[in-house]
Amino acid sequence: MTTRPLLKPPLRSPGVQRAQRSRRRFRDDLSGWLFVAPASILVLGLSFFPAVWSFILSLQEWNGFSEPEFVGLDNYSALVTDEDFAAAVMHTGIYTALFVPMSVLAGLFLAVALNRKIRFIGLYRTAIFVPFVASAAATGILSTYLFNPQFGLVNNVLRVLGLPAQGWLEDQTQAMFVIALMSLWGQAAFTTVIYLAALQDVSPELLEASRLDGATPWQSFWNVVWPSLRPVTIFVTIWQTIGAIQLFDLVYTTTRGGPLDSTKTIVYYLWEQAFRRLEFGYGSAVAYALFALTLVITIGVVLYSRRRGQDAF
Template sequence: MTMTHDTEAPPQAPEVAADSLTVVPRRPPRRSLLRNDLTGWAFVAPAMLIILGLSIFPAVWAFVLSLQKWNGFAPPTLVGGENYTQLMSDAEFWDAVVHTAVYVVLFVPASVLLGLFLAVALNRNIRFIGLYRTAIFVPFVASAAATGILSTYLFSPQYGLANNALRTMGLPAQGWLEDPQQAMLVIAIMSLWGQAAFTTVIYLAALQDIPVELLEAARIDGANPWQTFWRIVWPELGPVTVFVTIWQMIGALQLFDLVYTTTRGGPLDATKTIVYFLWEKAFKTLEFGYGSAAAYVLFAVTLLITIGMVLYARSRKMEAF
C-alpha cells in the first residue's frame, strides 16, 4: 500500500513591478541638521571674520571717509562729493595718473611677453631643468625692500654696476633713478625682474596642460616649430594670456612698494603713482577723506578696465573667468 503525502507549496508573494517601488529616503532629524549647520558655520566663521575685518569693513569705512574731511583728530565733517570734485581739478593727481599709465604701458606687455618666452624656454626636458625653474621663481618671492635696495645699488649714478658697465664700453654714464626721464623706466625694469616669474609659472603650467596629441599631429602634418606654436600653442594659451594680463595690470595700477623703497616719488615727482599720491595725502598730510576719494577713483578705474577686458576676451571666445 503506497501512501502519498500531498505537500502544499508555500504561498508566493504577489509580483510587484520593479518600477513601482520607490525608496523614500529618511530625513535626518531636525536637531541633527541644526548640529551640522552649526558645525559648518564654526569652521567658516574665523575666515569670514578675517575677510570682513580686513577687506569689507575697511572698504566701507574708506568710502564713508571719502565723503568727509577728517585729519584723524578733529571730528569729521561731511562734505559729500567735494573730495571727488577737487580730485578732477588737481594737477598733482593727474600727473600721478599719467605716471601710472606710463608704468602700465612699460610693464604689462613686457611682463607677459617675457613670461611667455621664459615659459617656452623652460618647457623642455633637459638636465637641471628643476634648478632653472626654481631660479626663475626666486625673484618673485623676494621682498620689495630687497628689490628696492638692489635696484638702488645697480642703478646708482655714482657707483652702480650699470654705469660701470657703460663706462667699460666707452658709453656715457646715465642718471637712472636720479633722472626724471629714466626713473620710471628703471622701476619698470626692476618690477619686471621680480614679477615676470609669476607669468612664467602660469604659462609653464598652461604649456604642460596642452594635449601632446595636438603637437604630435602638427609634426606629422609637416608643421615646423614656429607654425606649431602660432597655430596650436598660442590659441591654447589665449585664456591664460587674458588672465595674466588682467592680473599684471591690476598689480601695475597699484604700484607703491618699489617706489617707496627707491625714489619716494621723485625725482621731481616723476615716479609718483596714484597709490603713492593717496598714501601721501592720507598719511603724510593727514587728508584721510581726500586720500580715500583717490583710492575709490583708482578702484573704479581698475574695475572698469577689468570688466572691459573680460568682455572683450569673451567676445573673442577666450574666457579666462
C-alpha cells in the same frame, strides 16, 4: 532544524525620510560653516569693514585728530581738477604700459624655454621663481645700488664699454623705465609659472600631429599652443595690470616719487595725501577713484575676451 525568518526593518514614510535627509544636510552645512567661520570673519574684518569706513571717510574732511566734517562729494569733485592727481594717473599709465607687456612676454618666453626635459630643469625653474618671493623693498634697495649714477654697477659696465653713463633713477625720462625693469625682475616669475602650467596641459599628440604634417616649430606654436594660451594670457594681463596700477613699494624705496614727481603713482599720491598731509578724507576719495579705475579696466577686458570667445574666468 528550523530557522527563524529575518525581521525586516519597518519601512519609513517618504516624509520621514525627507526630514532625515534635511537634518543630515543641515548638520553637514553647519559643520562646514563652522570650519570656515573664523577665516570668513577675519577676511570680512580686514576687507569689508575698512572698505566701508574708507567710503565714509571719503565724504568727510578729517586730519585724524579733529572732529570730522561732512563735505559730501567735495573730495571727489576736487579730484577732477587736481593737476597732481592727473599727473599721478598719467605716470601710473606709463608704468602700466611699460610693465604689463614686458612681464607677459618675458613670462611666455621663459615658460617656453623651461618647458623642456633637460638636466637640472627643477633647479632652473626654482631659480626663476626666487625673485618673486623676495621682498619688493629689498628689490628696490638692491636696484638703487645697481642704477646709481655715480657708483652703480650698470654705469660702471657702460664706462668699460666706452658708452656714456646714464642718470637712471635721477633722470626724469628714465626713472619710470628703471622702475618697470625692477618690477619685471620680480614679477616675471609669476607669469612664467602660470604659462608653464598651461603649457604642460597642451596635448603632446596635437604637437606630434603638427610635426608629422610638416609644421615648423613656430607654426606648431602659433597654431596649436597659442590658442590654448589665450585665456591664460587674458588672466595674467588683468592680474599684472591690477598690480601695476597699485604700484607703491618700489617707488617708496627708490625715488619717493621723484625726480620732480616723475614717478609719483596713484597709490603713492594716496599715501602722501593721507599719511603725510593727514588729509584722510581726500586720500580715501583717491582710493575709491583707484578702485573704480581698476574695476572698469577689469570689466572691460573680461567683456572683450568673452565677446571673442576666450573666457579667462
